[in-house]
Amino acid sequence: MLGDAWLWMAVVWSPPAYMGFSAPDGFDTLTVTVLLVAALVKAALLWLILRAPMPGPLDRRARALRLLLYLAVAYSLVLWLPMALLPDEVDAAFQFALSAAIDVLYLLVIRWRSWMLRTAAGAAFAVELAGAADQLLDELDLLELRSGGIVALGLMLGGAASVVLTVVGQWRDGRWSRGTLIAGWSSLGVYALVIPLNLLFEEIAGGSPAMSVVVDTAGLVGAVWMAATARELPTGDRLADLPPARRRAVRVAVAAVVVLPIIAMISPEQSAHLTYSDRLxxxxxxxxxxxxxxxxxxxxxxxxxxxxxxxxxxxxxxxxxxxxxxxxxxxxxxxxxxxxxxxxxxxxxxxxxxxxxxxxxxxxxxxxxxxxxxxxxxRSTAETKAANDAHLAEENARCRDPWPRTKGVVQATATYFLFADGDHGYLVHDPEDAAAEEAAEQAVDKLYDDSAGIGVSGSAALVGHVEDVADLCLTVKALRTAPPRRTAGWDQVTEVPIVSRTGRLTVPEMGEGEVGAGAPMPNLAIAGKGRYRLRVHVRVGEAGEEHLVVVYPGASRKRLKLKP
Structure with a gap:
């Protein structure tokens, strides 16, 4: 009746500013329903918290434990708000000191009736305090204890173990009622449900503040347990158990508090369930x-x-x-x-x-x-690679060295693959030259100015193809001296100058793309840096287009057409 802000304050007990942060556009129907249910549940839990302490004598330690437990309850209910106005390190130090004092007094006040159980509880409390110390060190920008997911999981399990051992100790002590023990076990259940509920919130609620209300309400169970523990400290014997009918009612109420909020968060089947995104x-x-x-x-x-x-x-x-x-x-x-x-x-x-x-x-x-x-x-990646390797081997195997009697210092024969939709040809170049890219572009421009189809610019020579974009057989050889002018059987033979500025001349190999030589190509600049002559033999026959490239040292800058 008074609006979303008042409903939020009445149920969550926090200023409207928090509501504006969680739901700036107001609440949807689901959130309003959850808030109304939470109001009834929190009212019942608050009544349990505010029950008067049991009369009876208390020693100094039990009196201190009761005071600290009520202080922890007050912090979870209202004191967290003024503490939030202080620096974070003050809040972390307060929580660490309060937890440490309560744990020590638990060890001294509870009648564990077993030194092994008391020792186990002390170890669990130490792990729990290590987590609180880690939070304090983090706020102080000091060295943190946490070194990975395993350590974080260990701290979390240590906190859960401390709850389990404390409830077991209360049961063995005999002072605390069945209701208090149920509250203790319920607080452990809430502790275990926080992580899956938050995951459920991310995937199903889609940003609704309803889940934060559910978690806030469930968190009061821990305050009920601490308040009940403080309330029943003076009694010397175990309190009488509740009647069976009331025990069944309590079980039903606890089950409803845990299960109904989860059911309420499940979206209908026709709603979008988004799990995968391109941003993952x-x-x-x-x-x-x-x-x-x-x-x-x-x-x-x-x-x-x-x-x-x-x-x-x-x-x-x-x-x-x-x-x-x-x-x-x-x-x-x-x-x-x-x-x-x-x-x-x-x-x-x-x-x-x-x-x-x-x-x-x-x-x-x-x-x-x-x-x-x-x-x-x-295919799998391995199968695709094997198929590609087999295809390359098959394609390379159809190419033969057209000049087998003349052995080069280095040489190679392979299929050179061209783009299926058009390609200028292949480069013989110095790939490490600082001006390699510019030289290749100029060679492309000069390619179509020459009837032999060879464009040369400094350290790059672009050799064009004769047939209309077909893969060709390429053989490269590097010789120490000029070979004889063997033109028989070739359609055209052209010789041009080329420079190696870094001591490398080679032909591009096919990498992950579709263009390049199908086998490793050697370094044809066998004399290191300097000037070379590049002789290109070209012919087209039954085997397709064949190229023979011969490179040898030579200072001449003439361009020779040896055939035709």
Missing amino acids: AGCYHRPSFGDLRPAERDAAFLCRARSRDGGVPPMFPDDLSDQAVLAYGRALCRAKDRDEQEAILRRAGSARPTWGADPWDLVYVCPETVGATRPELL
């Missing part, structure tokens, strides 16, 4: 289909379907659920043509329906369909 670290790696287990393939498709690589819009809108994206993906697999794919993408609300879907993306959701026409997409 795992989506930057694009694994091959054969490298993935069946359970990982849907995730790979979701990463690709939501990808924005290159600034292009994703295949599906961001608000479409993972389940819907997978369903549309399988529908795309069943499409008969590109037009049907476009219609499916339009129904899905895609920002780029005319692009359709590529088989290398769809293979993750329908491998049986894609694999029937594109079996290579089913």
